[in-house]
Amino acid sequence: MDADILAVKTYFTGLQQRIVAALEEFDGHAFRSDGWTRPAGGGGLSRVIEEGDFFERGGVNFSHVSGGAMPASATAHRPELAGRSFEAVGVSLVLHPRNPYCPTVHMNVRFFIASAPDAKPVWWFGGGMDLTPYYGFEEDVAHFHGCCRRAVIPFGGEAEYRRLKAWCDRYFHLKHRNEPRGVGGLFFDDLGADGKTDFDTAFGLTRSVGDAFIDAYLPIATRRRALAYGERERDFQAYRRGRYVEFNLVFDRGTLFGLQSGGRTESILMSLPPIVKWRYDWAPEPGSAEARLYEVFLQQRDWA
Amino acid sequence: MDADILAVKTYFTGLQQRIVAALEEFDGHAFRSDGWTRPAGGGGLSRVIEEGDFFERGGVNFSHVSGGAMPASATAHRPELAGRSFEAVGVSLVLHPRNPYCPTVHMNVRFFIASAPDAKPVWWFGGGMDLTPYYGFEEDVAHFHGCCRRAVIPFGGEAEYRRLKAWCDRYFHLKHRNEPRGVGGLFFDDLGADGKTDFDTAFGLTRSVGDAFIDAYLPIATRRRALAYGERERDFQAYRRGRYVEFNLVFDRGTLFGLQSGGRTESILMSLPPIVKWRYDWAPEPGSAEARLYEVFLQQRDWA
Numbered sequence: 001m002d003a004d005i006l007a008v009k010t011y012f013t014g015l016q017q018r019i020v021a022a023l024e025e026f027d028g029h030a031f032r033s034d035g036w037t038r039p040a041g042g043g044g045l046s047r048v049i050e051e052g053d054f055f056e057r058g059g060v061n062f063s064h065v066s067g068g069a070m071p072a073s074a075t076a077h078r079p080e081l082a083g084r085s086f087e088a089v090g091v092s093l094v095l096h097p098r099n100p101y102c103p104t105v106h107m108n109v110r111f112f113i114a115s116a117p118d119a120k121p122v123w124w125f126g127g128g129m130d131l132t133p134y135y136g137f138e139e140d141v142a143h144f145h146g147c148c149r150r151a152v153i154p155f156g157g158e159a160e161y162r163r164l165k166a167w168c169d170r171y172f173h174l175k176h177r178n179e180p181r182g183v184g185g186l187f188f189d190d191l192g193a194d195g196k197t198d199f200d201t202a203f204g205l206t207r208s209v210g211d212a213f214i215d216a217y218l219p220i221a222t223r224r225r226a227l228a229y230g231e232r233e234r235d236f237q238a239y240r241r242g243r244y245v246e247f248n249l250v251f252d253r254g255t256l257f258g259l260q261s262g263g264r265t266e267s268i269l270m271s272l273p274p275i276v277k278w279r280y281d282w283a284p285e286p287g288s289a290e291a292r293l294y295e296v297f298l299q300q301r302d303w304a
Numbered sequence: 305m306d307a308d309i310l311a312v313k314t315y316f317t318g319l320q321q322r323i324v325a326a327l328e329e330f331d332g333h334a335f336r337s338d339g340w341t342r343p344a345g346g347g348g349l350s351r352v353i354e355e356g357d358f359f360e361r362g363g364v365n366f367s368h369v370s371g372g373a374m375p376a377s378a379t380a381h382r383p384e385l386a387g388r389s390f391e392a393v394g395v396s397l398v399l400h401p402r403n404p405y406c407p408t409v410h411m412n413v414r415f416f417i418a419s420a421p422d423a424k425p426v427w428w429f430g431g432g433m434d435l436t437p438y439y440g441f442e443e444d445v446a447h448f449h450g451c452c453r454r455a456v457i458p459f460g461g462e463a464e465y466r467r468l469k470a471w472c473d474r475y476f477h478l479k480h481r482n483e484p485r486g487v488g489g490l491f492f493d494d495l496g497a498d499g500k501t502d503f504d505t506a507f508g509l510t511r512s513v514g515d516a517f518i519d520a521y522l523p524i525a526t527r528r529r530a531l532a533y534g535e536r537e538r539d540f541q542a543y544r545r546g547r548y549v550e551f552n553l554v555f556d557r558g559t560l561f562g563l564q565s566g567g568r569t570e571s572i573l574m575s576l577p578p579i580v581k582w583r584y585d586w587a588p589e590p591g592s593a594e595a596r597l598y599e600v601f602l603q604q605r606d607w608a
Contacts, residue, residue, distance in 0.1 A: 034585070048584045057582070176563040176572075242576070249553035250563065259480040259554065266585045268480075272546070274583070278361070278576040280352045281338065 001113060001121055004199060005087065008111045009064060011203075012091045013045075015109070015210045016062045019093065020047045022214045023060070026221065027052040031060065036264050041066040042087075046267040050274065054102070054225055058095035059270035063263070064088070070114055071260040073253045076189045081122060084114040091210065092254060094271040095217075100237035101227040103133035103140070103182070103220065104244065106271070107213045108254060109206050124193035125206045128164065129213055130172055131220075132182030132244060134237045135289055136297040140220040141183045145303035147216035148186045148209075155205040161304070164188050169300050174247055180298050181247045185216075189253075236290050239282065241273035248272065305417060305425055308503060309391065312415045313368060315507075316395045317349075319413070319514045320366045323397065324351045326518045327364070330525065331356040335364065340568050345370040346391075350571040354578065358406070358529055362399035363574035367567070368392070374418055375564040377557045380493045385426060388418040395514065396558060398575040399521075404541035405531040407437035407444070407486070408548065409521050410575070412558060413514045415507075428497035429510045432468065433517055434476055435524075436486030436548060438541045439593055440601040444524040445487045449607035451520035452490045452513075459509040465608070468492050473604050478551055484602050485551045489520075493557075540594050543586065545577035552576065 020031050029052040037043035044063030049055045070086040072079055090110035097104070107129035115121045131144045145165070152161040168187035173180055186209060192202040248255050248271050258268035284290035324335050333356040341347035348367030353359045374390040376383055394414035401408070411433035419425045435448045449469070456465040472491035477484055490513060496506040552559050552575050562572035588594035 032584075050584055057584070059584070176569045238579075245549060245580075246553060246573075249550060250560075265480045269550075269582065270584055272582040274581060275542075276549075276580045276582075278573065278578060278580075280336075280354055280361070280363070280574055281570045 001123065004123070004203075005089065005111070005113065008203065009089050011207060011210070012089055012109065012111075013062055016045070016047065016060055016091050019091075019214060020060050022218065023049070023055070023058075023095070026218055027054045029053055029055075034267075036267065038065055038262065038264065040068075040262055044264065044267060046264075046270065048270055054097055054099070054221065056096050056098040057270070057274035058093070059267070060091065060093040061267050061270065062091050063267070065261065065263065067261055070112075071257055073256040073260060074112060075114075075124070075193070076253070078114075078122070078124075078190060078193055081114040081193075084116045084122075086115070087113045088257075092271075093213075096241070096273045097221065097225075099225055099227060100134045100229050100233040101137075101224040103131050103136070104241075104273070105132070105217050106130050107210070107217075109210045110254075111203075111206070122193055123199070124189070125191045125202045126189040127206050127209050128168055128185060128187035129209065129216065130168055130182055130185035130187070131217075132240075133297055134240050134293065135233065136183065136293055137220075137224070138296070140223065141297065141303050143219060144183070144185060144216050147212050149304040151208040151212035152186065152205065155201060155208065165304070172247065174243060174251070176246070176250070177243070179243065180300065181243060183297050183303065184300075235277070236284075238273075238275050238277040239279060240293070241276045242278050245272055245276055305427065308427070308507075309393065309415070309417065312507065313393050315511060315514070316393055316413065316415075317366055320349070320351065320364055320395050323395075323518060324364050326522065327353070327359070327362075327399070330522060331358045333357055333359075338571075340571065342369055342566065342568065344372075344566055348568065348571060350568075350574065352574055358401055358403070358525065360400050360402040361574070361578035362397070363571070364395065364397040365571050365574065366395050367571070369565065369567065371565055374416075375561055377561040377564060378416060379418075379428070379497070380557070382418075382426070382428075382494060382497055385418040385497075388420045388426075390419070391417045392561075396575075397517075400545070400577045401525065401529075403529055403531060404438045404533050404537040405441075405528045406525050407435050407440075408545075408577070409436070410434050411514070411517045413510050414558075415510070426497055427503070428493070429495040429506045430493040431510050431513050432472055432489060432491035433513065433520065434472055434486055434489035434491070435521075436544075437601055438544050438597065439537065440487070440597055441524075441528070442600070444527065445601065445607050447523060448487070448489060448520050451516050453608040455512040455516035456490065456509065459505060459512060469608070476551065478547060478555070480550070480554070481547070483547070484604065485547060487601050487607065488604075539581070540588075542577075542579050542581040543583060544597070545580045546582050549576055549580055 031047040042065035109127035335351040346369035413431035
C-alpha cells in the first residue's frame with residue numbers, strides 16, 4: 001500500500017502545481033503558499049488567491065492527513081468502515097471569479113485507506129468537478145460537460161460517464177430548496193472499495209478527471225472575462241453564492257469530513273465565497289436574465 | 305395535553321406580537337407579515353424586516369408544526385424519542401442591526417410534545433437568548449446577562465441561572481474554530497422531559513425568558529444606534545457575521561431540525577445575515593478595536 005500512496009501523492013502534488021501555475025498565468029497574480037501540519041498527523045499545502053485580477057477568492061489545496069478514527073462522512077456507502085484508522089490524500093479546489101458572467105468551479109480528487117488490526121486495508125478513490133454559473137451560457141456548460149465525458153469514457157464508456165454525471169446531479173443538490181447547486185459535472189466516491197475496480201483503473205480515472213480540469217474551465221473563463229457587468233449582476237452573484245455556502249456547510253461531505261476530523265479550518269473554508277448576501281424569499285423577475293439561470297441551467301439536463 | 309398546547313400557543317403568538325410591536329416602534333419601519341402552511345402539517349407566521357432604519361435584516365417567527373417522525377436534532381438528551389410523532393410550537397428571532405456597534409441578538413422559546421402509540425406523551429420546553437457583538441461594550445454585555453439572570457432566578461435561583469448560562473456557553477461554540485459565537489446568555493432544552501420539572505414551572509421559566517427579551521436588548525440598541533461608523537467597521541462586521549453563518553448551518557440544532565423536518569426554508573434562514581464576507585486566515589491587528597472583541601468578549605466570563 002505504501003508504494004501506492006506514494007504514487008498517488010506524487011500525482012496529486014504535481015497536479016496542484018500544474019493547476020496553480022495555469023491559474024496564475026491566467027490571473028496575473030500569484031497564489032499565496034501556506035504549508036500547515038496537523039497535531040493529530042499529517043498536513044498540507046494551501047495555495048490561495050484573494051483579490052486577484054480575475055479570481056476574487058479561491059484555493060487549490062493539497063492535504064495528506066491520517067487519524068485514529070474515520071468519521072462517517074468520509075465514505076458514502078461503507079459506514080462499517082467508520083471508526084477505522086485512516087489515511088487520506090487529496091487535492092481540492094474552489095474558484096470564485098469576480099465577474100458574474102464567469103462561473104464558480106469546484107474540482108476534487110481524493111484517495112483513502114482505512115485500516116484495522118487483523119483486517120485487510122480497504123482503499124478507494126473519489127473525486128469529480130462541477131460548475132456553478134450565475135449567468136449561464138449553453139456553450140460553456142456543454143463544453144464543461146464534454147470535457148467531463150471525455151475524461152470518463154476510457155474508463156467504462158458511456159454507461160460509466162452517465163453514472164458519474166447522475167451521481168453529481170444527486171450529490172450537489174440542496175434538499176431544503178429542492179434546487180441543484182449548479183449545472184453539475186462528475187462525482188464519484190468509494191471507487192475500488194468493493195474490490196471490483198482494480199487500483200490502476202481507479203487511479204487512472206482519478207488522474208483523467210484531475211488532468212481534465214484546466215481544459216474544462218479556462219476556455220470558459222477566457223471567453224467571458226471581458227464581459228462588462230454592473231451592480232445588478234454583482235448583487236445576483238452575491239445572492240446566489242449564498243446557495244454555495246448553504247450547500248457546503250449543510251451537505252458537503254468533504255467539508256464535514258474536514259471539520260469533523262480536526263482539519264485545518266481556514267483551508268477547508270477557502271471554498272466559501274468572498275462576499276455573500278441573503279435576502280428573504282426573493283425570486284427573479286419572470287423573463288429576466290436572472291430567471292434564465294433557474295429556467296435553463298438549474299435543471300437536470302444532458303449537456304454533453 | 306391539548307389545553308397545555310393551547311396555553312403555550314396563546315402565549316407564544318402574543319409574545320411575537322409584543323416583540324414585533326416594540327421593534328417596529330424602535331426601527332420606524334414595519335415588519336412584513338408572511339403566513340405559511342406546511343403540507344406535512346402545521347404552519348407559521350414569519351415577521352421579517354429588511355433594510356429597516358436600524359435593522360438591516362431580521363425576523364421574529366412563530367411556527368406550529370407536527371410530523372410523523374421527530375428528527376434526532378429536536379432533543380439534546382433524549383435520542384430515544386427520535387422517530388416519535390411530534391408537535392412543536394416556537395418563537396424564534398434573530399436581528400442583525402446595520403450599525404456594527406450594535407450587537408446581533410437571538411432569542412428562542414419552544415415547546416415539544418413527542419407521542420407514540422401505547423406510551424405517555426413526553427413534553428418539554430427549550431429556549432434562551434444570546435448576544436453577538438462586533439465591537440463590544442462591557443456595560444452592554446453586563447446589562448444583557450443581568451436581565452438573563454433576573455429572568456431565571458425565580459425558577460431555581462443562582463444554581464439554575466449558572467446552569468443555563470454555562471449551557472449557553474457550551475452550546476454556542478464553534479468547535480472548528482474553538483471560538484464562542486458571541487458573549488452568550490441563556491440556553492436550555494429538554495426542560496420537563498425527565499418528569500422532574502412540572503409543567504407550570506417549565507412554562508413559567510420559558511415565559512420569563514421570553515418576557516425578558518425586549519428589556520435585555522433594546523436599551524443596548526438605544527445606547528449605540530447613533531454611534532458613527534465607517535467602511536472599516538462594516539467590513540469587520542461582515543467578516544464576523546461569517547461565524548454566525550458557520551454556526552447556524554453547521555451546528556445549530558434549531559436550524560438543522562427545521563431543515564430536516566421539511567420546515568419553511570426562508571423562515572428558518574432568516575437568521576442568516578444580509579451581507580457576509582469570508583477572507584483567508586485573517587486576524588485583527590494586535591491592540592486594535594477588532595482585537596478587543598476576541599480578547600475581552602469572546603472569552604467565557606461571568607458577566608451578570
